[in-house]
Amino acid sequence: MMGAFKFFRMEPRALYLSAVISPADNGDLIAHAVLRSVTKPAKEGLPTQVKEHFAADVRLVRVADGLDTPQTATRPAEAFQPPALDALDITAEEVYKTFFHGPAYQVIERAGVQGGQCVTLMAHDLPPNTAPADVASLMAPRLVELCFQAAALWHVKTHNAMAFPLGFASVTAYRQPEEAAGRRLYGIVQTNDNGDTFDAQVVDDAGNLFVALKSYRTVGRPG
Numbered sequence: 001m002m003g004a005f006k007f008f009r010m011e012p013r014a015l016y017l018s019a020v021i022s023p024a025d026n027g028d029l030i031a032h033a034v035l036r037s038v039t040k041p042a043k044e045g046l047p048t049q050v051k052e053h054f055a056a057d058v059r060l061v062r063v064a065d066g067l068d069t070p071q072t073a074t075r076p077a078e079a080f081q082p083p084a085l086d087a088l089d090i091t092a093e094e095v096y097k098t099f100f101h102g103p104a105y106q107v108i109e110r111a112g113v114q115g116g117q118c119v120t121l122m123a124h125d126l127p128p129n130t131a132p133a134d135v136a137s138l139m140a141p142r143l144v145e146l147c148f149q150a151a152a153l154w155h156v157k158t159h160n161a162m163a164f165p166l167g168f169a170s171v172t173a174y175r176q177p178e179e180a181a182g183r184r185l186y187g188i189v190q191t192n193d194n195g196d197t198f199d200a201q202v203v204d205d206a207g208n209l210f211v212a213l214k215s216y217r218t219v220g221r222p223g
Contacts, residue, residue, distance in 0.1 A: 004164065005037055005053045013037065019058070029060040080207040082186060088112040088121055095153060098162070104129040107146045108187075111153055116192060118154040122146050122177075122185040122202070140173040140202075143185070143211040147200035150189040151218060159195065161220040169215035180204045195220075 007013055019033040033056050039049040088110035095108050109123040122143075129142060148165055155163035177185065183204040191198045195218070202211040 002052050002054060005035075015053075021060075024059070027062075031058040031060060032056075033058055080186070080188075080203050080205075082184065082205045083112065083119055085110060085121075088119065090153070090157075092123065095149075098156060099149065099152070101149070103127050105142065105145055107142050108149055108153070111150065113154055113157040116154075116190055116194075118150045118157075118187075118189045120146060120150045120153070120187040120189075122187065124184065137176060138173065139171070140176050140211055143173065143177060143187075143202045144171055144213065146185075146187040146202055147189060147198075147211065147213045147216065150187045150200065151191075151195075151198045151216060154189060154191065154198075155195055155218065155220060159220065163195070163218035163220050166217040166219045168213060168217065171211065171213045173211050175208065175210040177210070180210070183208075185210065 005013075005015065014037070016036045016038060017033060018036070019031040021029050021031045024030050034052055035054040037049075037051050037053060039051070041048060090111040090113070092106060092109050095111065096106050099106075101107075104127050107120075107122055107126065109121045111118060111120040126142070130137075152163045155161050183206060185202055185204050187200060187202050189198050189200040198213070198216040198218075200211075200213040200216060201209060203209055
């Protein structure tokens with residue numbers, strides 16, 4: 001993460017995604033992807049601002065050696081037991097008094113923070129996040145966002161500081177949200193180093209693994 005992408009005066013802005021692909025030693029392909037914005041100058045004669053916001057290496061493989069398939073991927077720990085609702089005592093209303101996300105990305109319905117863990121119940125009645133609404137997705141962005149927001153919520157409750165994305169070691173999407181077929185989805189975020197890094201998973205109430213996020217790092221802002 002190189003800098004936040006911001007909207008100004010509620011006006012639309014364009015993001016530009018580019019990728020340079022090169023071969024890896026083992027036959028895979030590595031795509032170095034960069035997300036940029038282009039801001040026109042406020043006054044004529046000033047230079048146009050081009051800013052990079054995020055960069056990542058995406059590994060493209062023919063067969064993911066040793067990687068679980070969507071049919072076999074389950075939570076690698078012991079079987080997941082959905083928590084009782086009263087254990088998730090943080091409501092969406094409380095979360096989004098502080099968080100700035102719009103309706104399509106208000107993904108937390110309820111949450112609970114205890115020790116180094118934050119468990120979130122994902123909202124199930126979200127509006128579309130793309131136009132048209134039925135666009136196919138590979139990375140399940142709102143499930144990844146559930147992990148990000150759960151880590152940020154842990155920071156708010158534990159350190160009284162908002163935490164913004166800085167980077168991560170890897171993220172894998174095994175399933176899309178619609179594959180839950182009515183089952184509720186939960187985000188489980190765990191830190192063992194007081195918030196320096198997080199590992200996170202999104203599972204359904206049967207324990208099927210949807211997303212795995214490893215070594216997620218944040219940058220804190222007091223508040």
